[in-house]
Amino acid sequence: MKTGKSYSHADVPSQVGRTFLVTGANTGIGFETAATLAARGARVLLGCRSNARGQAACERIQMRTPEADLRLVPLDLGDLASVREAANMVLQEPRLDCLINNAGVVETTRTFTKDGFEAHFGVNHLGHFALVGHLLSKLEAYEGGRVVTVASTIHKRSFIHWRDLQAKRLYSSLARYGMSKLANLLFTFELERRLRASDARSISLACHPGGVWTELGRNLPKIVQRVLRPIASPVINSLEDGALPTLRAATDEDAKGGDYFGPDGLLEIAGAPILRKTSRRARSEVDAERLWEISMQLTGMQPFI
Numbered sequence: 001m002k003t004g005k006s007y008s009h010a011d012v013p014s015q016v017g018r019t020f021l022v023t024g025a026n027t028g029i030g031f032e033t034a035a036t037l038a039a040r041g042a043r044v045l046l047g048c049r050s051n052a053r054g055q056a057a058c059e060r061i062q063m064r065t066p067e068a069d070l071r072l073v074p075l076d077l078g079d080l081a082s083v084r085e086a087a088n089m090v091l092q093e094p095r096l097d098c099l100i101n102n103a104g105v106v107e108t109t110r111t112f113t114k115d116g117f118e119a120h121f122g123v124n125h126l127g128h129f130a131l132v133g134h135l136l137s138k139l140e141a142y143e144g145g146r147v148v149t150v151a152s153t154i155h156k157r158s159f160i161h162w163r164d165l166q167a168k169r170l171y172s173s174l175a176r177y178g179m180s181k182l183a184n185l186l187f188t189f190e191l192e193r194r195l196r197a198s199d200a201r202s203i204s205l206a207c208h209p210g211g212v213w214t215e216l217g218r219n220l221p222k223i224v225q226r227v228l229r230p231i232a233s234p235v236i237n238s239l240e241d242g243a244l245p246t247l248r249a250a251t252d253e254d255a256k257g258g259d260y261f262g263p264d265g266l267l268e269i270a271g272a273p274i275l276r277k278t279s280r281r282a283r284s285e286v287d288a289e290r291l292w293e294i295s296m297q298l299t300g301m302q303p304f305i
């Protein structure tokens with residue numbers, strides 16, 4: 001495995017013949033990930049909740065890579081019916097090699113999904129949980145299937161609010177975002193354990209981009225955005241570098257199930273992707289099992305592994 005400092009976009013090997021589904025691919029880290037995969041010859045399915053934004057993203061990728069093989073898949077992770085419809089479209093594809101659970105929201109006020117879930121928990125975790133559930137059999141059909149989930153270092157300061165999962169009593173945007181990112185990791189590692197226990201071929205792994213200036217903070221007051229941007233930009237990852245942990249998790253031939261990639265710099269804010277440590281809480285098997293059972297009940301999924 002290469003060291004972090006030496007890993008760049010040029011290290012992403014050819015992906016000709018492989019198909020990736022990237023959620024939230026119309027902007028930010030998802031867009032950069034999709035664009036690089038397409039440039040390496042992959043067929044890329046862009047899971048986007050806005051057709052207009054998704055279409056514009058396809059056009060921008062085609063400007064970089066005219067021969068890019070793309071398909072827009074309408075997907076609203078805050079609507080389990082939409083997740084099912086998107087999965088049905090993907091199931092019609094000749095193959096699926098990798099699902100990248102990238103999409104994410106930060107809501108500054110208490111917001112709920114169409115199914116009534118608190119938005120961070122519902123979109124960032126439950127929507128992806130259901131999507132994986134619908135698509136796992138497709139990933140299993142080919143050697144080397146991967147589920148890559150994009151988390152964040154904020155998970156280290158976060159808890160699962162077991163008694164108030166839907167934030168009915170207390171609400172803090174940061175705490176709820178952090179909880180959803182911890183849930184992403186508990187899910188990643190529980191899925192990996194279940195895959196190994198059932199002799200499956202696919203692997204489940206995670207990554208985080210460090211700090212990257214994207215549209216994730218779009219709901220913050222404009223004045224906060226204007227003040228923060230020039231302060232943060234010199235020390236955080238560029239958009240291109242922010243996509244590298246995802247690209248490495250999705251394509252590095254030496255990557256293993258349960259791996260977690262993040263930037264090699266101080267406090268994991270910037271740099272090239274290397275293997276990083278999660279918090280112990282994120283590796284709790286008891287919490288992961290509990291979250292899995294709750295997620296099954298809330299999404300109404302049939303057992304898929």
Ligand SMILES: NC(=O)c1ccc[n+]([C@@H]2O[C@H](COP(=O)([O-])OP(=O)(O)OC[C@H]3O[C@@H](n4cnc5c(N)ncnc54)[C@H](OP(=O)(O)O)[C@@H]3O)[C@@H](O)[C@H]2O)c1
Binds near residue numbers: 209
């Ligand atoms: N930026 C950072 O510093 C940072 C740090 C740590 C982790 N991350 C993680 O990186 C991932 C990508 O975030 P980003 O920074 O690239 O943010 P971004 O620029 O805001 O992109 C987020 C993407 O998710 C999509 N999305 C949001 N809600 C959705 C829904 N209900 N259904 C389908 N797609 C939805 C957005 O679509 P629309 O454009 O239509 O809203 C957008 O394409 C997230 O998981 C985030 O938690 C980011």
